[in-house]
Amino acid sequence: MFNQSDITRDSFQLVGAQAKKGYDWWWHSFTGYHEKTGQAKAFFIEFFLCNPAYGGNEPVLGQLKANRERGKRPSYLMVKAGAWGEDAAQLHRFFGWKKVRLRKGTPFGIRTEDCFVTEKRTQGRICVTKEEALAHPEMMCQSGEMSWRLTIDKRVAFNVGYGAGKLFRNLQAFEMFWHAEGMKTAYSGYVIWNGEKYRVNPEDCYGYADKNWGKDFTSPWVWLSSNHLTSLVSGEKLNNSVFDIGGGCPKVGPLALPRKLLSAFWYEGRAYEFNFSKFWTNTRTKFECRETDEQILWYVEQRTWTNKMICEICCRKKDMLLINYEAPDGAKRHNRLWNGGNGSGTISLYHKGRLVDKMRCENVGCEYGEYC
Numbered sequence: 001m002f003n004q005s006d007i008t009r010d011s012f013q014l015v016g017a018q019a020k021k022g023y024d025w026w027w028h029s030f031t032g033y034h035e036k037t038g039q040a041k042a043f044f045i046e047f048f049l050c051n052p053a054y055g056g057n058e059p060v061l062g063q064l065k066a067n068r069e070r071g072k073r074p075s076y077l078m079v080k081a082g083a084w085g086e087d088a089a090q091l092h093r094f095f096g097w098k099k100v101r102l103r104k105g106t107p108f109g110i111r112t113e114d115c116f117v118t119e120k121r122t123q124g125r126i127c128v129t130k131e132e133a134l135a136h137p138e139m140m141c142q143s144g145e146m147s148w149r150l151t152i153d154k155r156v157a158f159n160v161g162y163g164a165g166k167l168f169r170n171l172q173a174f175e176m177f178w179h180a181e182g183m184k185t186a187y188s189g190y191v192i193w194n195g196e197k198y199r200v201n202p203e204d205c206y207g208y209a210d211k212n213w214g215k216d217f218t219s220p221w222v223w224l225s226s227n228h229l230t231s232l233v234s235g236e237k238l239n240n241s242v243f244d245i246g247g248g249c250p251k252v253g254p255l256a257l258p259r260k261l262l263s264a265f266w267y268e269g270r271a272y273e274f275n276f277s278k279f280w281t282n283t284r285t286k287f288e289c290r291e292t293d294e295q296i297l298w299y300v301e302q303r304t305w306t307n308k309m310i311c312e313i314c315c316r317k318k319d320m321l322l323i324n325y326e327a328p329d330g331a332k333r334h335n336r337l338w339n340g341g342n343g344s345g346t347i348s349l350y351h352k353g354r355l356v357d358k359m360r361c362e363n364v365g366c367e368y369g370e371y372c
Contacts, residue, residue, distance in 0.1 A: 001271045002264045004159040007119060008166070009179035012049075012104040013213040018172055019053040021073070021215050021328045026110075026117055028152070029341050029365050030187045030207035032198030041198055042341030042363065043191050045124070045148060046080040047110050047117045051328050055097020062330035063138040073330050079115045081126050081146045083193055084341040088321050091126040092141040119181075123149045140324035140332075150189035150200060154182030154209055156227075158244045158264040163277045175216050175251040178262070182209030184227045184242040206363040210244075216327050220248040221337060222261060222289060223367035224298055224313055230360045232346070238359065240268050243347060245300055245311065261285050263302055265309060265349060267356065272349060274302035274309060281305060289368040296320065296338045296368055298345075306352055313345035315366050323367075337369030 014022045025048040031040050054060060054075035060067060062074030077100045082090040095112045103109030107119045115124035125147040133143040158180035168174065186202035206228045227242035247261040263274040276283045281304040288299045300311040320340035326332045343364030349356040 002159050002161070002273050002275070003157050003266055003271055005154070005157050005181060006159055006179070007108075007181060008106050009159075009164055009169075010119065010181050010211050011106045011108045012102055013169065013177070014049060014052050016172060018213070018215060020051060022051065022213065023325075023328050024049045024211075024213040026108075026209070026211050028122065028150075028185070028187070028207070028209050030185070030200055030205040031341070031363055032191050032200040032205070035197040035199055041193065042084045043146075043148075043193070043198075044080075044082055044084070044341065045117075045122060047115075048078040048080055048325070049100075049110075050078070051075040052097050055100075057098045058096040059094035061094065061138040062326045063140060063332060065138075068330065071330075073328060074326055077110070077112055079112075079124055079126060080141075081124065081148070082142075082144070082321070083146070084321065085319050087194075088319060089142040089144045090321055090323060091128050091144055091146055092139050093126040093128075094139070119154070120152050121150065122152060140326070144194050146191065146193050148189065148191045150187050150191075152182070152209065153186040153188075153202065154184075155186060156184035156242050156266050157181050158183045158210075160262050161275060161277060172215070173252055174214060176212060176214040176218050178210065178212050178246055180208075180210035180244055182207070183225060183244040183264070184266070185209040208365050216329075217325065217334060218248040218250065219333070219369070219371040220289065221334065221367060221369045222246065222248045222287065222298070222300075224300065224311060224343070224364060226343070226361040226364040228361065228363040229347075230362075232358045232360055233355075238268060238357075240266070241359075242266050243309075243311070243361075259285065259287065261287060261300065261302065263300070263309065265347075267349060272307050272309065272351070274304060274307070291317075291338070294318070296340070296366070298366065298368065308350040309347065311345070311347045313343045313361070313364050313366060315340040315343035315364070333371045334369050336372055338367065340364075340366045
């Protein structure tokens, strides 16, 4: 069963060859509520580590023209944070490796100046002025200010199985690894976004936490997840349910596995998994992602011998970001990677040909992009 905690997969992974060509990140997303008006707003926080073997006192930014001309690879801790909605923005703060303190074992810990993250807590601050964002495109971000102090309670895991197990991690077999220790996560605390304070409550934050690491990214890149689900059959809110879908084109060494997704659905305490790496389940996947003038649209259909899931999600582009990452070799291949936290739609689940439930999903974390 996929709902198995394994915090060894959340530990620092940039050893061996990946220390010179690798990234390792911890992602958190959730909804907060304005302290005075109660207005909901979706936020994200990420700690992104890149190429520690080249680290020094100062961060090395791969998109800086001088570094590109010299062939210097990026090397830093990037703290990324921001919000979705009509004032969507991503903010980046970079640190040289000699200023980063790591707990490399289990449980993990990352700390630098006034920013830190562990399995149980995170705190930090980023401020980027308009002048800085315009003058330094190599920072790959917009302007704004965000600070936060949160506790983290990871309640449902998506353990993808042996593909991210110890043997494959040691072999560094995949180009991109994934583990969602908290596909349903309860956050509590606060965020201050551009001077406005938002409370984050465990019962309605609709939180998510996962981890990716590897040598490069996938294209296409697909991600969908939500634990804000309401049954369209009974009308009841499903408080013990969450789904998570991710992948696109995994690579094992030079071998590409096109149009493959890993998915899990925890439905009121029952597990339904659609995992191509578990070949004995005969998982088959169809998906389509497309862009209109105003929206990004996802359609995912997956089947095993006994189960089927159909997911249809949309998100308004004005609520989303073109989120920025550079690969460990210094290339920026994803230039239209749409990322959002306000998606909505429906998801239907079947077992042995019978409808288990059709659900409305809201506060959907969503991502889609291809190299261009």
